[in-house]
Amino acid sequence: MSGEISMIGSVILALFLAGYLGQQYLPPPTPKVIGLDLGTTFCSVGVFHPGSGEVEVIEDEQGRKSIPSAVSFTATGVLAGHEAADLADRNPQNTIYDAKRFIGKIFELEVLEQESIRYPFKVINNNGSAEFLISTNRTFSVSPEFIGSRLLLKLRKMAERQLGVLIQKAVISVPAEFDERQRNYTVRAANLAGLEVLRVINEPTAAALAYGLHKVDVFNVLVVDLGGGTLDVSLLNKQGGMFLTRAMAGNNKLGGQDFSQRLLQYTIKRVQQEFGVPPTLKEDIYHLRQAVEAAKINLTLQPSVTLRVPLHLQTHSSSGTPEGAAPAPVLFQDVITRELFEELNEDLFQKILAPVKTVLAEGHLEKENVDEVVLVGGSTRIPRIRRLISEYFGKEPNTSVDPDLAVVTGVAIQAGIMGGSWPLQVSAIEIPNRHLRKTNFS
Template sequence: MVEFVMSVNNTELRLRPEEIGSVIVNKLKHTAEANLSAPVTKVVMSVPAEFNPLQRNYTKKAASLTGLEVFRVINEPTAAALAYGLHTKPSLQNVMVVDLGGGTLDVSLLNVQGGMFLTQAMAGNNHLGGQDFNLRLYNHILENIATQFNRRLTHKEDLQSVRLGVENLKISLTSQSSTNVVIPLQSFGPDVVYKTVITRSEFEKLNEDLFEKVLVPIKTVLKTIELPKEEVDEIVLVGGSTRIPKVRELIGEFFGKDPNTSVDPELAVAMGVSVQAGIIGGMWPLKVSAVELPTSVKKIQIS
C-alpha cells in the first residue's frame, strides 16, 4: 500500500493517494453545490485511457470517501468524443483524440458508432507539453536579459516574474502575431525594466523540434493498427496546449484537413463527462448510455 508521510504541526500524518484525491473531489463537489444550489450525491468521472482496473477502483474510492455515488468511470478520450457530439453520428467513424496539456501528450484512436466506443490504439509522451514550450521561451528571455544588462538574473522573485511573463506571453501569441514583454527587474535596480517584442514566428522557431514531436505518437498509433491517415474521419483536440496555432497547423497539414476545434480544448473532457451524466440521468437526447467496449490496448510510451 502506497502512503505519503507528511508533518503538520509536528504531527506525522500518513495519507494514501485516494485520501488525497478525495480532498480534491470534495472541493469540486462543494464548488458544484454552490453553483447549483443543490446537493451533489452522484457523479460520473473520467480517467486516462491507460488506467488499469486497480487505478479506476481507487479513483472511485476517492469519490466515495466524500459521500459520492460513482455511476460510471469513462476514459478521457471517450469523454472528449462525447463533448464533440461524435456519439450522435450513426455511421462508424475513426476518431483521433490528441490531448496536449501542460506536461504530457496522449494520442488515442477510437472507433465510434452510435454511442459505442472502442479504443483501437494509444501512444503518448509523458515529457512533452506546455511547460516545455515555456522553458524554451524562458531560457531565451534570460539569455536576452544577460546580454542586455551584462549580468545573469539570479534573484528568485525576478525569475518568478519572468516565468509568469512567459506564460502570459505564450497565451498572447495564440491570438497575436507579436506581443510586448515588460518585466520589472527589482534586483537590478528600483526602476530597471526589461522590455522586448517577441513574435509568434520566433516562439515557433524556439520550439520547432518540440512541435514536430507532437506528430510522433500520432504516426505511431496509425502504424500500430495499419490505418492510413486518410481514413481518420475526425481529429479532435484536448488540452490547453492544442490552442497553439503551430500545433494545429502541423496536425492539419499531416492529415490534410483541419482538426475539429468547435469545443474549448480545456473543457472538452469535463463537458464530455457532463454529457455522459446527462445521458445516464435521462436529460440528454440519447436513449442508450454511451458504452466503452472492453479492450486490452496498451499505451505506447514515446520519449
C-alpha cells in the same frame, strides 16, 4: 372490451400529453449528477441541464472554468486549486501537483526516485506506492488519492454553490491507459470527497461525446490530447453508440509546461544580456514565469506580445544597497513574436507526430482513413500545432469544442445520461480492450 381498450389508450395519451406539457411549462429538475475531469494540470466540473440539453461547465467565484490540480498544506489548513497554485513558489515543499501521475501506480524504487527528481516536494516510497511528505507544524505523508480528493471536494463545492443542492453522485473521466488499479484509486479519491461514482469514462471517449460523434456517421476517430504536462493520442473505432479504443500512444513528459519552459529559458538569457546578470531571486523567476505563461497564451491569438516585468536583480550598481534591503527594481522589456516561440519549440512540436504515427501503425490504419481528428487540451490551441496536424492529415482537425473543456463537457453529458435527464442523449458505450497497451515516447 373495446371500451376498456379505449380507456387505456386515453390514459396513455393523457400521460404522454402531461409529460409533454410538463417538459414545456414546468421548470426542469436541478441536475444532481456531476461530471468530473480530474486532469494532471487542471480539473473541471460540469452538469447536463435537463430540458435545454445544454452542458454548463461550472465556474469558481472568480468566473474561472477550471482550477489548477494543486493542493498546498500550511500550518493552518489545506488549500486547493488557485489558492494552492499561488503558494507554489512560497511553499514549494508542501504544494503538491501532478498527483495524477502517481495515483494507483506501483513503482520500482529506482523509477520512483527518478520521477521525484523533477519536483520540489518530497516523494517517498510506501511499499511500491508513491506518497508525498509534508512538513508544516508537524511531518506526515499523504497519498495521491488524498490529493485528488481535495481537488474533487473543491469541484463538488463549486457545483453545490452554483446549483443550490447537495451533490453526492458523479461520473469521472480517466486516461484510456489507466489500468483497473488506477481507476479504482481514482474512484477512491472521489469517495473521500463524499461522492459516489456512477461510471468511469475514458477521456478520449468523453471528448468524442463532447464533439457529438456518438450521434454522427463516423467510424475512425483520432483524439489528440495535449495538455499542460502530457500528450495522449488515441484511435477510437465507433459503431453505433459503442466506442472501442483500438490503439494508444503518448508522451508523459511533453506538454504546455515544456513550451513555457523553453520561452522562460530564452527570457532569462535576454535578461542576462541586457543587465549583465541572470535573475536569481525566487520572486523574479516567479514573475518571469507568469509573464511567459501569459505570453504563450496570448500568442495563440496575436502575432507578437510585449513582456514587461519588474525585476530586483543583484547587479553591480546594487552592491551599495543596505544589508537586508531589496535592490531597486529594473524594468525588463522584450517583444516575443509567434515565429520566435515556434522556433524555440519546433523540435518539441515535431515530437507530437511520433505517437500519432505509432497509433495509426498499431491500429493498421492509413491516415487518409481517419474520419475525424479531434483536439483536446489547452496546448492544442497553439497555431503551429494545429497547422502541423492539419498538414499531416491533409485536412483541418475538428476544433468546434473548446479544447480545455472537451473532456469535462463529455463527462457532463454522460452524467446527464446516468441521471436520466431529458432530452435523453445516445449513450456512448465503451468496449473494454483488455489487451491494449500504451506506447510511450517519454
